[in-house]
Amino acid sequence: MMALAGKRLCMGCGESLGGGLAGLVAALTAGVAGHPGVVCGEPLSRHTTWRVGGPAERFFRPAGVSDLAAYLRGLPASEPLFWLGGGSNLLVRDGGLRGSVICLRGALDHIESRGDGALYVEAGASCARVARMAAREGLGGVEFLAGIPGTLGGALAMNAGAFGGEIWPLVEQVETIDRRGVLRRRAAGDYQWGYREVTGPSGEWFVAATLRLPPHDAETAIDVRTLLERRNRTQPMELPSAGSVFRNPPGDHAGRLIEASGLKGCCIGAACVSERHANFIVNTGGATAAEIEALIERVEAVVAEQHGIRLVREVRIVGEGS
Numbered sequence: 158m159m160a161l162a163g164k165r166l167c168m169g170c171g172e173s174l175g176g177g178l179a180g181l182v183a184a185l186t187a188g189v190a191g192h193p194g195v196v197c198g199e200p201l202s203r204h205t206t207w208r209v210g211g212p213a214e215r216f217f218r219p220a221g222v223s224d225l226a227a228y229l230r231g232l233p234a235s236e237p238l239f240w241l242g243g244g245s246n247l248l249v250r251d252g253g254l255r256g257s258v259i260c261l262r263g264a265l266d267h268i269e270s271r272g273d274g275a276l277y278v279e280a281g282a283s284c285a286r287v288a289r290m291a292a293r294e295g296l297g298g299v300e301f302l303a304g305i306p307g308t309l310g311g312a313l314a315m316n317a318g319a320f321g322g323e324i325w326p327l328v329e330q331v332e333t334i335d336r337r338g339v340l341r342r343r344a345a346g347d348y349q350w351g352y353r354e355v356t357g358p359s360g361e362w363f364v365a366a367t368l369r370l371p372p373h374d375a376e377t378a379i380d381v382r383t384l385l386e387r388r389n390r391t392q393p394m395e396l397p398s399a400g401s402v403f404r405n406p407p408g409d410h411a412g413r414l415i416e417a418s419g420l421k422g423c424c425i426g427a428a429c430v431s432e433r434h435a436n437f438i439v440n441t442g443g444a445t446a447a448e449i450e451a452l453i454e455r456v457e458a459v460v461a462e463q464h465g466i467r468l469v470r471e472v473r474i475v476g477e478g479s
C-alpha cells in the first residue's frame with residue numbers, strides 16, 4: 158500500500174491479473190482502488206467452502222448500502238463485477254477473478270421482524286441466522302435454511318432449498334442495486350424461479366428481501382435438530398465441499414447415477430468424489446480448483462457414457478485458469 162493524494166492505494170490492483178497499467182489507471186481514475194474496504198489480491202480460497210480459488214483483483218466488503226452504492230458509482234463501466242455470498246456454491250478457478258468482487262457476507266447482514274410475519278433480511282445475512290431469527294419470532298417455513306451454509310443473497314440467486322422447501326415462495330419483495338449504484342424495490346412477481354434457478358431483471362443484484370412467513374406450526378414444521386443430524390449422517394460435513402455439484406435429473410438423483418457409474422472415491426489430485434455422498438466432491442487437503450474442475454468433467458463424461466444422461470451443474474464455475 159502507499160498513500161496517494163490522501164487515498165490508500167493498493168499497489169498492483171489492476172496489474173495482478175494482467176489488467177496492466179491500463180487497469181491500474183482506470184481503477185485510480187475512478188477512485189475505487191483507494192475506496193476504504195478494498196483489498197487487492199485477496200485470496201478467494203479464504204471465502205469459498207471448497208477452500209480453493211485464486212485472488213480477487215479488488216475485493217470489497219461494503220460498510221453499508223450507501224457505501225456499496227458509492228463504490229459502484231465510482232467504478233469504470235469496463236470493470237468486471239462479481240457478487241460473492243458465502244462462496245458455498247462456487248468453484249473459483251486458480252487464476253482468480255478480474256475486476257471487483259463484492260462480498261456481502263459479514264456486511265449488510267441486518268435482520269428485522271416487521272410484524273405480521275414479515276422478516277426483512279439483508280443479503281449478507283447467513284441462512285442459518287434467518288432460520289434462527291424466524292424461530293425466535295415464532296415464524297415458520299424457513300427451517301430448511303438452517304443447514305444451508307450460504308447467505309440470503311446466494312439463496313435468492315440459486316433459489317436454495319432443502320427437504321421440500323425453497324426460498325422464493327416465501328419472498329414478498331426484494332431490494333436490488335445495479336452497477337451504477339441505483340437501488341430498486343421489486344415484487345417477487347418480477348422473478349421466475351424453478352429448481353435451483355432464478356431469472357429476473359438483468360444487471361441487478363440483491364441487497365435485501367422481505368420474507369412473508371407463516372406462524373410456526375409444530376405439527377408440520379421440520380425439526381431443525383433432526384434435519385442437521387440427517388445432514389451430518391448423509392453428507393461429508395467434515396471436509397470442504399460445495400454441497401451437491403449437480404442438479405438431480407427429473408425423477409432421479411445425481412448421486413445415485415454417479416455411484417452407479419462406479420465413481421465413489423474417484424480422485425484427481427486431492428479432489429475426490431465423496432464416499433458418503435457421491436454428488437459431493439470433497440477437498441481432501443490442498444486440492445486445486447483445476448483438480449476439482451477436472452473431476453467434475455470426468456464425472457460428467459462417465460455418467461453420460463454409462464447412462465446416457467447429461468448431468469447439469471448446480472455449482473457455478475467462475476474465474477481465470479492459472
Ligand SMILES: Cc1cc2nc3c(=O)[nH]c(=O)nc-3n(C[C@H](O)[C@H](O)[C@H](O)COP(=O)(O)OP(=O)(O)OC[C@H]3O[C@@H](n4cnc5c(N)ncnc54)[C@H](O)[C@@H]3O)c2cc1C
Nearest residue numbers: 242243244245246307308310311312314317318319363400
Ligand atoms: C455442505 C453444503 C451443503 C449444501 N446444501 C444445500 C442445500 O441443501 N440446498 C441448496 O439449495 N444448496 C445447498 N448448498 C449450496 C449453497 O449453500 C447454496 O447454493 C447457497 O444458496 C449459496 O449461497 P452463497 O451465499 O454461498 O452463494 P455463493 O456461493 O457466494 O454464490 C452463488 C451464486 O449466487 C450469486 N450471488 C451471491 N450473492 C448474490 C447477491 N447478493 N445478489 C445476486 N447474486 C448473488 C453469486 O454471484 C453466484 O453466482 C450446500 C453447500 C454446502 C457447502
